[in-house]
Amino acid sequence: MTQLERNKSILHKYIPAPAVPLIAEWIVTFDFKLKIKKSRSSKYGDYRPPLRHTNHHISINRDLNPYAFLVTLVHEIAHLSNFKKHGDNVKPHGEEWKIEFRQLMQPFFKLSFFPEDLHHSLSRYLKNPLASSCSDIGLLRVLKRYDKANGSVFLEELPPGSVFVFGKGRHFRKGDRIRKRITCLELGTQRKYLFSPLCEVTIVTESLFS
Numbered sequence: 557m558t559q560l561e562r563n564k565s566i567l568h569k570y571i572p573a574p575a576v577p578l579i580a581e582w583i584v585t586f587d588f589k590l591k592i593k594k595s596r597s598s599k600y601g602d603y604r605p606p607l608r609h610t611n612h613h614i615s616i617n618r619d620l621n622p623y624a625f626l627v628t629l630v631h632e633i634a635h636l637s638n639f640k641k642h643g644d645n646v647k648p649h650g651e652e653w654k655i656e657f658r659q660l661m662q663p664f665f666k667l668s669f670f671p672e673d674l675h676h677s678l679s680r681y682l683k684n685p686l687a688s689s690c691s692d693i694g695l696l697r698v699l700k701r702y703d704k705a706n707g708s709v710f711l712e713e714l715p716p717g718s719v720f721v722f723g724k725g726r727h728f729r730k731g732d733r734i735r736k737r738i739t740c741l742e743l744g745t746q747r748k749y750l751f752s753p754l755c756e757v758t759i760v761t762e763s764l765f766s
Contacts, residue, residue, distance in 0.1 A: 560584060566592075570618070571626040574669045579629065586636055588612035590629075595619045600688065601628040603635040612636050621702045623674055630660050631688075649687040658682050674698050693736065696754050711738055712753035719743070720757040727760065 557565075563580035570592070571579060583590055589611045601616040614632045616625055634657035638646065646652045661682060664670070670678065677698040686692050700710070711730065714720060718730045728749070731739040737750040 570616075570620075570622060571629070572622045572669050574667045575626050575664055578663055579626075582633060586612065586633060586640075588614050588633075588636055591615040592618045600624070601632045603632040603639075605636075605639050612639075621699070621704070623670065623702050624699045626664070627661075627678070627699070630664070631657060631685075634660050649685075654685050657685050671702075673701070693752075693754060700754060700756075706756075708756040708758055710753065711740075711751050711755045711757050714757070714759060719760040721760060722751075722755065722757045728757075 560580055563583050564576050567576045567579055591613065593615045595617050599617075600620060601614065604613040606612050614629065614636065616629055616632070620628060634653055635648065637656045637660065638653045641656075642652055661678070665675070665679075677695045681692050681695045697710075711720070714730050716730055716732065720728055720730065722728055727743045728740040728751075729743060731741060731748070733739075733753070734750065736753070738753055740749050740751050741747070742749060
């Protein structure tokens with residue numbers, strides 16, 4: 557089995573099938589090591605430039621759905637391509653990176669495999685892409701529609717006052733929305749925290765701990 561065939565075999569587990577041939581070629585063309593990581597709450601993926609003659613490195617969280625995995629991977633490949641052209645002389649998510657990201661995403665739009673809602677949301681997002689797809693609430697909301705059902709719900713779906721579990725058994729009560737975040741009270745410590753509306757939580761009951 558050639559390296560290209562091995563790449564395709566692995567990629568089929570993580571991204572939509574129509575995208576596999578091109579991504580497999582890019583791994584060879586851009587000469588990077590792709591590492592599949594366990595879930596990281598702080599990021600979906602990252603890119604590291606070569607150090608002491610090593611390869612470029614890209615890592616992606618293994619628990620992302622196929623569409624989120626692909627978008628995150630192309631996001632990081634855009635960093636790689638941008639680094640090859642400009643080195644450290646431009647901002648990580650400046651206009652140069654945005655141009656790279658838009659250009660690299662175009663072939664996948666032409667393959668027409670994105671669901672209609674995601675196609676529309678991605679097209680809007682790419683007009684001015686942010687540092688992370690999860691920074692765009694609209695795009696993140698659509699991407700999460702394609703996650704596997706795991707019994708959790710989005711925090712924004714719960715009515716104020718609902719009690720939910722987040723993290724390692726920590727119980728919170730949902731409060732008011734403050735701009736783009738929702739303030740929540742941790743019942744054990746009585747401390748307040750700000751949550752993303754699209755944080756995935758497990759509902760307990762509205763009256764528990766009242």
